[in-house]
Amino acid sequence: MTTNLRRGVFGAMVLTSFSALAGLSVTAPASAAPAADAYQQGGSYYFVSPSSQWRCAIVTSAGQPAWAGCKGPISANAPSVQGGGVQSIHPNGVSVSTAKPGALTFYSDTSVSSSDPASVKVLPYGATLTAGGVSCTVDVVRGVTCESGAHSFTVSSDGYQLR
Helix, strand or coil: CEEEEEEEECCCCEEEEEEEECCCCCCCCCCCCCCCHHHHEEEEEEEEEECCCCCCEEEECCCCEEEEECCCCCCCCCEEEEEEEEEEEEEEEEEEEEEEEEECCCCCCCCCCCCCHHEEECCCCCEEEEECEEEEEECCEEEEEEEEECEEEEEEECCCEEE
């Protein structure tokens, strides 16, 4: 019998392989998409990663491009950005919109945090939340990915990827 465990990006132990009998295969079931309105507060859709490390929102405002952002610990080697009233500061989040590619961001406000944090729901691993043409998925290995068309970001405790 072989069992392999490894630590995922959110600290959870992840079963990467298991074999007890020749020819045995196990396929994880696909997660159903959650109802977007369960995450909606006003014109925004808020969620937190299962590790509580990332607080995210999909923001849909009339007449504006929809966008998504997540706030959390960005790797120390990330380049500085403008924000918080200063020219150069370490980013504390990422963003992407239907009009702009993924970017490192500094959130000095609560744009990705709900005014009622206790009501923000966890977006489960494997689930995808879609609103306003933007989709966000939380993966135990890759972290949080939000995308809109050709634009996206992926962020985890291990790093980030912008497209």
